């Protein structure tokens with residue numbers, strides 16, 4: 001996604017440029033809450049997105065992040081065929097030191113006042129317990145614990161979706177869905193990464209694991225029979241698929257030059273440092289990129305199912321469709337010789353335009 005220029009003081013021109021409908025600044029000195037809720041587009045439905053708590057270097061950084069993330073949520077929901085719009089909330093602060101029950105409940109009250117326009121879920125720096133606090137103040141929240149009727153940890157579903165995306169890429173390149181005999185490097189073996197390693201081992205894939213946490217690498221390598229790789233050397237070795245499951249922007253001009261893989265398919269959000277530049281670089285180098293927001297949509301599908309009162313089975317069913325969604329994007333990319341991310345954006349934008357047309361009458 002493009003990066004908003006928050007140094008440009010014309011806020012409304014920024015909203016126009018990125019298509020945002022509304023930005024809400026939530027300030028509460030009593031609890032220390034400083035949050036921004038961005039609602040990007042609600043053509044398809046209420047804006048559902050994560051609540052991220054992060055020690056942003058500046059308010060401009062927080063604003064840029066929330067605008068970027070909320071826009072990506074619009075595209076993710078659209079391409080996944082969900083009746084949801086895109087939104088995100090960010091809280092400025094260190095989740096380990098600054099977070100409290102009162103702060104989360106205060107945010108819940110701000111969300112309540114939006115009357116369902118924004119629905120919260122968990123993200124970096126928040127967890128199901130925080131969603132439970134928000135739930136104490138408003139019904140417009142998902143991802144609270146299963147014990148109180150929520151859908152719990154979405155990571156296993158997200159990992160399954162990533163696997164579906166990988167299979168679609170393998171089908172495109174090798175005309176088979178089977179991953180057996182291929183090799184995958186999973187970068188970041190946290191909640192999604194560990195689940196992905198487990199699924200890949202079930203498919204008889206050779207798995208390499210790397211993380212900044214060496215102890216975790218040792219544990220996961222031992223548990224699943226994977227091969228540990230130093231975090232500094234991940235582009236020095238050969239494997240078929242690179243699965244970024246840690247941070248964004250790991251695909252950039254420097255890393256693309258070093259890459260030897262045929263496919264990139266992982267869960268991390270915003271993997272391309274600059275969508276326009278690096279999508280094209282991957283196309284030119286012949287590396288097949290499974291657009292991140294398409295194949296990591298399992299978590300969103302899980303929240304959607306919770307919202308609609310569906311069972312987990314439904315979330316899993318929706319996740320299987322990530323295979324077809326990815327195949328369609330790869331076909332369009334090939335037919336028009338455009339980067340896969342551009343093909344995904346086209347498909348997402350078309351659905352929003354089409355659905356806008358049906359909303360002209362009651």
Ligand SMILES: NC(=O)c1ccc[n+]([C@@H]2O[C@H](COP(=O)([O-])OP(=O)(O)OC[C@H]3O[C@@H](n4cnc5c(N)ncnc54)[C@H](O)[C@@H]3O)[C@@H](O)[C@H]2O)c1
Pocket residue numbers: 154155156158187188189190191192193210211212213216231245246247248267268269296297299300
């Ligand atoms: N959890 C979900 O359902 C979900 C859904 C959609 C997208 N995502 C995205 O997937 C990614 C992983 O999510 P998660 O829930 O597993 O997070 P997590 O925090 O559980 O795991 C992230 C892992 O990455 C490691 N890591 C951090 N920086 C790293 C670096 N520079 N190099 C290597 N490893 C590093 C961490 O040590 C950790 O083990 C994130 O980008 C997240 O936004 C997650």
